[in-house]
Amino acid sequence: xxxxxxxxxxxVFIRSKAGLDHKHCGSVHASDAEMAMESARDVYTRxxxxxxxxxxxxxxxTASKPEDKESLFEPADDKIYRxxxxxxIPKGAGKM
Amino acid sequence: MYGDxxxxxxxxxxxxxxxxxxxLEEIFQQKIDDNIKIEPQEWMPAAYRKTLVRQMSQxxxxxxxxxxxxGNWITRAPSLRRKVILLAKIxxxxxxxxxxxxxAETLGTSRAEMIEQLQTGKAKYSxxxxxxxxxxxxxxxxxxxxxxxxxxxxxxxxxxSYGPYSRAMIRICKEESFHQRQxxxxxxSLSRGTDEQKEMLQESVNRFWWPSLMMFGxxxxxxxxxxQSMKWKIKRKSNDQLRQEFVDATVPQAEFxxxxxxxxxxxxxxxxxxxxxxxxxxxxxGNVINGNxxxxxxxxxxxxxxxxxxxxxxEAAAAYAExxxxxxxx
Numbered sequence: 001x002x003x004x005x006x007x008x009x010x011x012v013f014i015r016s017k018a019g020l021d022h023k024h025c026g027s028v029h030a031s032d033a034e035m036a037m038e039s040a041r042d043v044y045t046r047x048x049x050x051x052x053x054x055x056x057x058x059x060x061x062t063a064s065k066p067e068d069k070e071s072l073f074e075p076a077d078d079k080i081y082r083x084x085x086x087x088x089i090p091k092g093a094g095k096m
Numbered sequence: 097m098y099g100d101x102x103x104x105x106x107x108x109x110x111x112x113x114x115x116x117x118x119x120l121e122e123i124f125q126q127k128i129d130d131n132i133k134i135e136p137q138e139w140m141p142a143a144y145r146k147t148l149v150r151q152m153s154q155x156x157x158x159x160x161x162x163x164x165x166x167g168n169w170i171t172r173a174p175s176l177r178r179k180v181i182l183l184a185k186i187x188x189x190x191x192x193x194x195x196x197x198x199x200a201e202t203l204g205t206s207r208a209e210m211i212e213q214l215q216t217g218k219a220k221y222s223x224x225x226x227x228x229x230x231x232x233x234x235x236x237x238x239x240x241x242x243x244x245x246x247x248x249x250x251x252x253x254x255x256x257s258y259g260p261y262s263r264a265m266i267r268i269c270k271e272e273s274f275h276q277r278q279x280x281x282x283x284x285s286l287s288r289g290t291d292e293q294k295e296m297l298q299e300s301v302n303r304f305w306w307p308s309l310m311m312f313g314x315x316x317x318x319x320x321x322x323x324q325s326m327k328w329k330i331k332r333k334s335n336d337q338l339r340q341e342f343v344d345a346t347v348p349q350a351e352f353x354x355x356x357x358x359x360x361x362x363x364x365x366x367x368x369x370x371x372x373x374x375x376x377x378x379x380x381x382g383n384v385i386n387g388n389x390x391x392x393x394x395x396x397x398x399x400x401x402x403x404x405x406x407x408x409x410x411e412a413a414a415a416y417a418e419x420x421x422x423x424x425x426x
Binding site for chain 1: 191207416
């Protein structure tokens, strides 16, 4: 078996149609961005799944850690006043 | 063996070594029980990770090796229509392999490591791909029966507890339906053809029927450690359950084709509401899995050759990327 170095990993994001966000769909190995783009096209858009592709070196992504879930996201749970349904508006006021 | 590793040595499940670990395991199992998907960075028992890596890499290998029996027929396809279909299908198989490798890598095992395990025989792949594709009818039979069996399995796996695997399965199932339908359509046209074509169809199904049933793995009574996989929801249905689903769906399709299935014990069981079928030749299954099928050596040798022949391309691309990068720095 050869000891060659593995090509870097790239994360692939695809915009499925105009007006929608790019969405993560998987990864590819490629030696550079151009090859990552071509491989992403071949692997993830064989059936017109996309109109735009982003490829990002996997090691460039900083991800939140599962153990930080509480400190990051829990503070939002008790702020129900940030939602429109928190407020009672009488019917007479019309559509709001 | 799409998703069945029960014939292999079981992966040992270690007892928790500390209170903290026991607590983590409990939280983990609770998530599984609540049908909350497990994502890559989250804590998981070592044996869960190991089981997944084994199953997913073998699944990916099956897709990739599965290109070979069909690749053999591209230049002999009888029409341009059949040829583009076959090419598209084979490209899909390669793509499916890549989706699953990509998902397996999220568990911390490198692609290179998985490929090496395939090439050294440490990792297995589905026994079905060690049978040769001898006639054009096999291109139809593989789509209908082999992909049909794979779909049965993969639909169940799309509810698997590991997020990236489940997502890859959903994507694959969408595409796999084309594989089965093109195969059945191919067989339908043979069934309406000459006597010779009808004979070719029947002969092909005779060869592939039993190996397709073997794809689901040993009987439940002989796969004791799949219970753990069920508990972890890596596996959602047992081998025999899936096999029965496949038989029930397939028998009427065979009747529609006007062919017979090579099993004298195959008959509708009113009481069970399922088809009964005969005993599978498990000795043959064991032989093929353990390297003595008709094509085992050829399949791995081909993979190795393609990998080695392509080494210079990989090296050149890496050298080019480095050069471009240095240019940018300078």
